[in-house]
Amino acid sequence: DIQMTxxxxxxxxxxxxxxxxxxxxxxxxxxxxxxYQQKSGQAPKLLIYAASSLQSGVPSRFSGSGSGTDFSLTxxxxxxxxxATYYCQQSYSTPSITFGQGTRLEIK
Amino acid sequence: xxxxxxxxxxxVKPSETLSLTxxxxxxxxxxxxxxxxWIRQAPxxxxxxxxxxxxxxxxxxxxxxxxxxxxSVDTSKSQFSLKLSxxxxxxxxxxxxxRRGALYDSSGIYNWFDPWGQGTLVxxxx
Numbered sequence: 001d002i003q004m005t006x007x008x009x010x011x012x013x014x015x016x017x018x019x020x021x022x023x024x025x026x027x028x029x030x031x032x033x034x035x036y037q038q039k040s041g042q043a044p045k046l047l048i049y050a051a052s053s054l055q056s057g058v059p060s061r062f063s064g065s066g067s068g069t070d071f072s073l074t075x076x077x078x079x080x081x082x083x084a085t086y087y088c089q090q091s092y093s094t095p096s097i098t099f100g101q102g103t104r105l106e107i108k
Numbered sequence: 109x110x111x112x113x114x115x116x117x118x119x120v121k122p123s124e125t126l127s128l129t130x131x132x133x134x135x136x137x138x139x140x141x142x143x144x145x146w147i148r149q150a151p152x153x154x155x156x157x158x159x160x161x162x163x164x165x166x167x168x169x170x171x172x173x174x175x176x177x178x179x180s181v182d183t184s185k186s187q188f189s190l191k192l193s194x195x196x197x198x199x200x201x202x203x204x205x206x207r208r209g210a211l212y213d214s215s216g217i218y219n220w221f222d223p224w225g226q227g228t229l230v231x232x233x234x
Binding site: 001030031032034036042043044045046049050053055087089091094095096097098099100101102 | 143154155156157160168170171204206209211215216217218219220221222223224225226227
């Protein structure tokens with residue numbers, strides 16, 4: 001199975017900050033990475049697909065980049081509603097897909 | 109707007125079978141463009157893919173659950189279902205259903221889960 005390792009596991013930041021979450025795959029997965037946001041008590045929500053494509057309706061302060069084994073999700077100018085847990089997910093080995101362990105973004 | 113809704117018992121006894129149904133509304137479960145999946149999340153833990161089904165009935169399972177798992181589809185009811193047998197406390201989780209979308213290009217087939225149902229909590233306990 002392809003392992004997805006996110007870092008950091010948790011992160012404290014302030015409103016207005018720029019933050020970056022990284023995800024490393026255990027093998028090259030080209031650009032087959034998606035990013036999800038999960039707020040407390042809610043289902044995950046798709047933010048980014050195919051490494052850098054912004055899902056419809058998602059604010060442009062969210063962006064994704066990377067290819068091969070290293071990927072990142074960047075949020076510019078953090079808003080109060082952005083404090084949540086973020087997950088990367090690989091679809092290279094579809095139908096068998098795996099998620100990262102999650103990064104919890106907290107208010108400083 | 110497509111919506112998915114999970115339903116089923118919230119409490120299952122150890123060694124019994126967990127059964128859940130996902131009802132799809134606002135779109136066709138028989139669309140050739142999409143697959144349908146189940147994902148779970150143990151309390152305080154990350155996301156685990158359970159399995160995926162196509163409207164024709166083709167199924168794909170997580171190898172760690174395959175021996176206990178059955179996913180089926182009923183297109184006439186716009187539903188797909190999950191059965192997980194011989195459950196233990198380790199199967200206690202929030203269970204989500206979701207639609208798997210896809211994008212095709214020269215590199216291959218990109219796919220993702222969106223939207224998701226709100227989830228249903230299943231507790232395995234006697």
